[in-house]
Amino acid sequence: MFRRISNIYRLGVKELYSVRSDPVLVFLLIWAFTFMVYEVAENAKIEVVNAAVGVLDEDQSALSRRIIDSILPPYFKPAEEIDGRDMDRLLDNGDYIFIIDIPPRFESDLLAGKRPEIQVNVDATAMAIAGNGSSYLASIINSEVSNYLDADGGESSLPVDLIVRVAFNPNVNSTWFMSVMAIINNVTLLAMILTGAALIREREHGTIEHLLVTPVTSVDIMISKVWSNGLIIIVVASVSLVMVVEGILQVPIFGSKPLFILGAVVYLFSVTSFGILLATLAGSMPQFGLLVVLTYIVMNLLSGSTTPLESMPEWLQFVMQFAPSTHYVSFSQSVLFRGAGINIVWPELFAMAGIGAAYFLAAFSRFRKVLDSSSG
């Protein structure tokens, strides 16, 4: 037993040397976990941030200017006045997502109590922000109008006081969300490629054959790949979490970091096993590349890290239960954002471990078979 552990350790250390000897690989790893995490979190948010708003001000009154001035960051870029003839073109080109049309005599109609109409044109192809953005705009316009009329606003006269509190993330800041999801997506992609490609390379170079005549089993080889490549990813991901997410992006992390890392370890086991499985399914590096791309996009887009899981059809939600990433996304959100403890997230941990074990077994059953046919 001890001997096997020592073998697994030695083989894993060898993996670490392999990665170190490929500078392109090292560069890409670091680039993805630092620069790209930062850019995605900070500059490409899928919430209403920096939305471009154009205003066609046909009224040119004090009120219309007040409305224009009230459209402000962070939700919106300062509104820009546009020419009426350009409206279609600007929306067509995607220069603006929203164009507010304030009609002539708006102010005077309002003062006359005529309930004038304001039109908000929305580019509804920008799904992520069109809905929320237009309701923000509506409430901004309403409150400006109320203030202007110097009314107390409708709220105090309402029979019910609705207090909406956004738990865990009071400012509804998506940097949080995006930065952690960017890390998770990187973990998935890089762990899969690194482990799977390492196996295919050993196969193409014949080194794996040589290992199999030494007292090393295919399970030893697989475990050594899992731990070493998993270790690389977890180190880079942890550093990225502490330095980029907490340090540079200033995201407060409430949850338990050790628990998150434990989850990451379990997740890496399942995703590296998955990488090995893919490598045993692919006959060559070109096939592996395509296979990874196809499976990764699914895991990225449908695990709940991009769009909410419950909006998907039920059959798809069911299928996605077999992807470890689905459980990991839910685990990470619970731990990092909602401060959940192990008493709450243990089902996800178990699910990831179980799925990982299933992949590992599947990969194991194919391991020697593939080796034999490829030597033909």
Place this chain on the structure above:
Amino acid sequence: MNAPGESSVRLENVFHRYGDVLALDDVSLDFPAGRMIGLIGPDGVGKSTLLALIAGVRKIQTGTVEALGGDMADKRHRRRSVYNIAYMPQGLGKNLYATLSIHENLSFFGRLFDQNKAEREQRIDRLLAATGLTPFKNRPAGKLSGGMKQKLGLCCALIHDPDLLILDEPTTGVDPLSRRQFWDLISDIRRERPQMTVLVATAYMEEAAVFDLIAAMDEGKVIAQGTPQSLLEKTGAAALEEAFIQLLPADKQASHQPVVVPPRPGDGGDIAIEAIGLTKRFGDFTAVDHVEFAIERGEIFGFLGSNGCGKTTTMKMMTGLSPATEGEARLFGKVLDARDMQTRRRVGYMSQSFSLYGELTVFQNIELHAHLFDLSKEEMGPRIREVLERFELETVKDSKPDSLPLGVKQRLQLAVAVLHRPEMLILDEPTSGVDPIARDNFWRLLITLSREEGVTIFISTHFMNEAERCDRISLMHAGKVLAVGSPDALKESKKADSLDDAFVDYLKEASGIDAKAVSPSERTGPLVSSGESGEKAAKDGAGGFHLRSMLAYARRETKELLRDPIRLAFALIGPIILLITFGYGISFDVEELPYVAIDQDRSTQSREFLENFSGSRYFEERPSVSTPAAAHDLLRSGDVSIVIEIPAGFGQDLFAARQPEIGVSIDGAMPFRAETARGYVEGVTQAYISDLARRNLGIEIVFTEVDIKIRYLYNQAFKSTNAITPGIIMLLCSLIPSMLTAVGIVREKELGSITNFYATPVTRTEFLLGKQIPYVVISYISFLSLATVVMSVFAVPIKGSLLALNLGALAYVWATTGLGILVSTFVKTQIAAVFAAAIVTMLLTMNFSGFLTPVSSLSGGAIFMSKLFPAAYFQQISVGSFTKALDFYDLLPELIVLVVFAFVFFFLSVLLLKKQER
């Protein structure tokens, strides 16, 4: 061109170094035309480098290399002379394409030399007839035996009637019969085309004996040149091999003594390893056919046969690496069990190709294996030192194997194989490509192991002098063992003078095909045309673009893709499945938000209020819990997204106009969803209030003073599908095409077929375009299928310009396949290519293309990444023509940008790709 006797190849003060290693050290040579010239010498002395420099496939560092009357450093001369030079690189069939048939391989080469169909077919017929390959012309090159591969390689080299034929170790790994046939062929060609110069590097000294001229090399220097006769006279040696050793510097000579095999101390030991009816089939191909033999303990048992005859497969079955289809292998009396770790400790194996880790140093490789074989701590240090010393590896112990000559690498492999003191060694062609002295040293080690330590050695080899040293040998051909016996017994049974002759006799007897080998007299036509064909002369130096060469690559790439159904399915069917999945799966429509309500009032009013939620499709009620704390736990675990708390006294307070509070907590972990949920909750509450006021007070509550009309343009129904599916097309047309091309060039580099690009007239533009076009076509077909699915399955109509969409897609896949090609030109390994293509395209298209975040909302560095990547432009075209109803002119600017991207990627690739190896 050159008359016989005139200088054909001239080198002057040529130096060449790889990093710190000096491969060529001041080489000056002058070879006359029309001769057969041999380069002999140990491995790693620079023979291959020298040939590559002469062929123009490697860039000259210092010195002058002239071939066919011009300077090979001069690009114009290279372009002209390449039509008259043929280069066959080292490594059997390395420049052939395994999935292409013999005929397709030859056609490919013919096209590279811009031969039209009639000319090409005529040449191919002639070459195939002359080499006896005609009956097999539809067989894929990967399924040919070693000898046939080598003949095909030669045919490919001769397709354009070269004046200078450069062969780098053409007969390594080929059985003796095929070897003889090969040299017969060469001498026939020379008779038919006397002006042709043949330049050969070889490890077989006996072959070199019949050459016109010989240059012997050692450590990057030419140590002697002249006719074989003159070298023999000079050294007074009987054979060339001996002469070569005599020519070496004194210190090297000193270390060399002839190999002596002491007799085996008493035979008739017990059986160490035994094959009984051992059979292996791959599909319908029988690689090993009922092989039987038994090897005694301490015996040296040789295994002879050509490449591809089943030797390697047999050996793999004997180690347990490959399970036998039928029959069994017995090791020390027990049936071999691949899972038994104890047997593995008793066997040492050395595979044919170098199979240790290139990224570890010599010492680390040995150390790793010491650990794997569980040498004890006390034993490990001394044992490692011992093998380092015994195999003369101390001086290189900190170098990485990749930088070492083959002979040294083989020593390292043997060192690793014997490290754990196995009782049995299985060595698969350990001396292939190793020079005579190193081979002799290697054998001395083997003999010591056998005679002094009683190790059983099972070794395969191509060298007859090595076979002579074995106690017994077996001859294998086409999966069958032809004969087993001591070398003398085999010679005797065929009444042959040498083992070589005996083997050839056995082969002739056994095989219908090879025995029919075409002897010169039977040949139906000439191999090469003796004169200059007018057309060829006209082509000399023709510059410009050759459509045929480009199409040769395009056609080949297409065939390879079509013969790899898995890759084809990934490229065509994969995207459709993903599109359908994503079309349904990616949705920004927030519905069925799970919530839990804590109603502490339980009044009619509170129930009425909550009914507004339970009746809405946006919300989905979960079983209530008793305390707020429990509810918040549900929120924390993500089981619910909303908690609604209605305080006690809500109903009463409502009527007393005391403005009761309703507390709503929303999970903010996913901001987009939280915001939407907040909007819904507010909407539902407002509706409740209006309703309440209308019913109870009979008044209409007006929440606002203005009427805000929201017009959802392009997508009135505000359905995700309409907006998302065009984006998915953009996504898939970026990821898959770039991955398809990303490994293209680097794979040719790893497998060696890139040589054909270096050694033929094909230009960088032709090569790159040829490699890109098939993938552009495939990707465009994929786009068409995706667009069809979007229109039919998702019923998203194309409202705008169909033309813009199609042209845009074409330009886009041109750009994305171009990006893959670009990646492929600068990375060094396939892993790095896959890694780079995946990361770059995934991260950039997913995040900065406008697919999730509108481009107008990007900030900072993201804007640059969006502008400098084609995805955002095609996103605009795809969404614009599907949903936004934009016409062609609206989308023209984006279309132009995409075309610019395609050209920029292409030109960068051309700049980065080198027409010569460095």
